[in-house]
Amino acid sequence: MNQAPAPNTSASSAPDLRGQHQSLRICLVTETFPPEVNGVAMTAGRVVNGLLAAGHKVHIVRPRQPEEDRAHLASFADLPTTLVHGVGVPGYNGIRFGLPAGNALERAWRHQTPDVVHVLTEGPLGYSAVKTAQRLGLPIVGGYHTHFDRYTEHYRFGFLRQTVTNYLVRFHNRCHINLAPTQELAQSLMQQGMKEVRVMSRGVDRSLFHPQHRSTALRTQWGVGKDDLVLLCVGRLAAEKQLDWVVRAWQAVRQDKPYSKLVLVGGGPEYQRLASQYPDVILTGPVSSHDLGAHYASADLFVFASMSETFGNVVQEALASGVPVVGFDYAAARELIHHDVNGVLVPFGDQQAFIQATVQAASQPAHLRQMARQAAETGRSWKSVLQDLIANYHDAIDLASIVDHRTQGSPHAHSTQNVP
Template identity: 35%
Template sequence: MTPRKISIVTETYVPDVNGVAISLRHLIDALVRQGVAIQLIRTRPRSAWTPVVEEIGCPGITIPMYPELQMGLPSRRRIEAAWDSFKPDLVYLATEGLLGNSGLKVAMRRKIPVLSAFHTNFHRYSSYYGLGWIKTLTLSWLRRFHNRTGGTLVPSDEIADLLQQEAFERVQVLPHGVDCDLFSPQKRSETLRESWGVTPDQQVLLYVGRIAAEKNIPLAIAAYEKARAANSELKFVLVGDGPLRDSLEKEHPEIEFAGVQTGETLSQYFASADAFVFPSVTETFGLVTLEAMASALPVVAFDMAAAHKFVESGSEGVVAEVDNDDAFIEALESLLSSDISQLGRQARIKAESLSWDAVATQFISIIEDELERRGQASSSTLRTLV
């Protein structure tokens, strides 16, 4: 049986450290395990990286305000050459930049079925950088881009509803999964906790993500300070980097700023904390929420994205009304007055049902439906494999 051949076009991928890159890596790994042949067309990595599937590197430029990310440049000829050789059954556009747009144009010209992904809450991001005036223009571009594909995949019901209200067509939900072998309470490290200056009995709050305005970090710090007034031994560890790190680190010497962590080291940071604090209101999903839950950390977050779908107050953590800062602060106070260990165990149980293999199976089903819609289904279907 000939496996399906999927070409994925993206402007971010590992070794980049962000939710889109990491979730795409997990999805690709799961698809390969299920017999899908993958070709990856991406911006060239700027640090050492050993590919695990066929990769075609394309030029990119640094994105303002996001120096760790690149915007892919138009690469029609590279894409045409790649597809001449690979002959994909379907193209998956994981990002909507210039590189993705090149992929869309070539696929349309060659009549190759296309699916796209929507990962960024542009309407919320713009307000944090004083760019609210571009919201309408950005949405217009995104709507035109995605509506020319066979379907747009989003990670949550909330984003699906938002896009449908903005006249995006053929929107489907494909949630993220989590690696429960990598992220596990078994990775807890007392040596790491000692480096934070805490004893085995002290409670540690953890944030993982970009240290930037759109992540709402000052609210997390305000919630921590309120909780610390009642428990002076409470510790807060922030993992990540970004434009606010230097100033916040100077203002708050009592907080541990750990920088960017990945892989096994990141899993130790998760497992060595006691609760996860995530104040962002710009997420389309928030993969770190599931990574925290897999690590047996109860979650404090706004009632949106992954937290809305997977965290029930009093069960896997505490969720707060969206955009209500006082409610978020109260949510942390409520969590800390609860049995954190029990909530963490329940969070782990919930995470164990959210595997990337299950996500890949759903993705394959969406692919087959699109190929059938386009009249290109064949006897080489993968449905018998999953």
């Protein structure tokens, strides 16, 4: 395979501020949204809040969530939203795929044409949104958030991995611009044949994630003394997170530090199995965003064995909380961890090295934690991330406008007239 050119990262390295004060109509299509707890839902919520704060108009298209009437959606109660039917993802309770809604989307978009369609997920709903937007000549921005092809290995569908990879490439090549969270991933996606891949990193809220939120009361609740060690992992309790590796690393640590505790924060399909198989592990279940910062800051070491992340927001949140991280050398860990300074990087996929690195880090937690606190400003603000996103929206509008002029007669031609 020929070497792909370096991804266009100009939007993320030097924000293009043209049009930042021009109000855009943005349709955000996503198959997961707060209060669902996962990285994509968190990113969707942050993006929506940031766009609204910047004066843009946002319309959400998403599946109706289970027990929708009881879901805590107060923060987005006034947000224009189109709900579609969804089906549960086999083996992954709490997450739903939206069913195709092309006809409904076409009627809505012909009635009120968005300036740009941002599709965050590649499920049936996302695919129907991309096809419909393409047919109407609308600018399309695609977000690459999840390695669905890697997930096939964890859910006994490994034989479909290449088929899923090909589908993802075709999906994103219908978009004018695609956004990946790291330059490493953008390069990899383009080598697979994906076009117009740019870097849009992730931000961290330093008011929520900060060392000052360390809580003696919470540590007492966990049953640890002042000098006892707490290992932490935050995220969906699912097969692709390699949580058994985290437990084995903690068990190795306990050989020298018998009073150490492992705290797993989150819910998911693996919750019951983990609770049954490892009764000494503290399982908190889902934790509200208001309390999450205290959970991070009250730990001493963040242990992250997942190898399926496109970024890994939890790594950035742990570091911002002043907690050193043990993680594999890729994605957010590669970008943010300074080896043996604010954490430990482990060769990708090496389970024994991961366990040994955790034991090593646990033997010097005070040193690593001090260095992690000094580097707690690691990571970008969401404000700067949103500036990049808006610049990419304008670039997508420009690219769609070029196609409109070639094809003549797209219903979206009018919405690009004010773009510089």
